[in-house]
Amino acid sequence: MSKRFRLSLLLLGCILGCGLRGWAASATVSPTALPELVRVLEEKSLLPVLSSSDDALLLQKFLSLLGIPAVPLPLSIAAVEHSPICLPGDAGEVYLRLADFRQLDQEGWDKCLKVLPKEKWRGVILDLRGSKGFQESVAEFYQQQLLSLALPIMILIDGETAGAPELLAANLRQRGNALLLGQKSTGIRGAGQEISLATGMRFRCPAATAGEFAGPVVPDVELSDSDAYQRLPYVSPLSDPWCRHAAGTLTMILTLAE
Numbered sequence: 001m002s003k004r005f006r007l008s009l010l011l012l013g014c015i016l017g018c019g020l021r022g023w024a025a026s027a028t029v030s031p032t033a034l035p036e037l038v039r040v041l042e043e044k045s046l047l048p049v050l051s052s053s054d055d056a057l058l059l060q061k062f063l064s065l066l067g068i069p070a071v072p073l074p075l076s077i078a079a080v081e082h083s084p085i086c087l088p089g090d091a092g093e094v095y096l097r098l099a100d101f102r103q104l105d106q107e108g109w110d111k112c113l114k115v116l117p118k119e120k121w122r123g124v125i126l127d128l129r130g131s132k133g134f135q136e137s138v139a140e141f142y143q144q145q146l147l148s149l150a151l152p153i154m155i156l157i158d159g160e161t162a163g164a165p166e167l168l169a170a171n172l173r174q175r176g177n178a179l180l181l182g183q184k185s186t187g188i189r190g191a192g193q194e195i196s197l198a199t200g201m202r203f204r205c206p207a208a209t210a211g212e213f214a215g216p217v218v219p220d221v222e223l224s225d226s227d228a229y230q231r232l233p234y235v236s237p238l239s240d241p242w243c244r245h246a247a248g249t250l251t252m253i254l255t256l257a258e
Contacts, residue, residue, distance in 0.1 A: 083108030092122035093119035101133025
């Protein structure tokens with residue numbers, strides 16, 4: 001990527017930042033005007049011709065600078081995480097990894113539940129770090145399933161948690177016995193809306209609710225960034241510091257409840 005390209009985006013950020021920074025928070029321009037904003041920027045030749053994945057990530061950071069959450073499409077989700085992952089803990093907790101919210105994997109969910117006997121579950125560690133997808137029906141299904149367990153849930157989220165998983169985390173906290181740990185999410189919260197550039201590059205951005213962006217989901221307990229985290233099914237949750245923190249918090253809650 002050329003220095004000129006990077007400089008053009010930097011200058012564009014400086015020019016537009018004063019007028020658009022915090023746009024979502026102040027709602028001086030309706031969030032529904034996002035597609036119109038992109039169209040105007042392209043007409044004014046303020047957006048460079050973008051095509052590569054590196055360009056998409058750079059533009060994503062630029063939009064973030066303006067307070068506009070954006071996720072490049074199509075989504076890239078590891079094949080090992082297309083289905084739910086369920087692993088046992090040491091104190092009766094269950095580690096549940098839900099990464100793909102593009103469509104419901106009913107068969108994968110059923111297999112996941114058969115891994116462990118429900119009667120021995122004492123709590124759930126729900127890992128939504130890096131989880132993406134924009135089918136709200138998937139979030140609604142998992143919400144019903146998890147609420148039916150009537151167990152305390154420790155939910156892990158981070159800055160890459162985007163779309164339907166954000167909705168699931170927020171709703172479980174509001175309607176269930178759930179505590180959120182980690183870092184604030186992307187800020188799309190649900191299906192959002194799709195933005196297309198003239199080059200064919202696509203992004204998913206937040207949609208308006210009552211004329212405003214919902215904003216990111218903020219955790220109850222903030223945790224430092226975990227570089228050691230690996231999204232692989234054969235890695236024990238106990239090897240990850242966030243999971244150990246969640247397990248310790250769950251144990252404390254269960255002990256105080258006795």
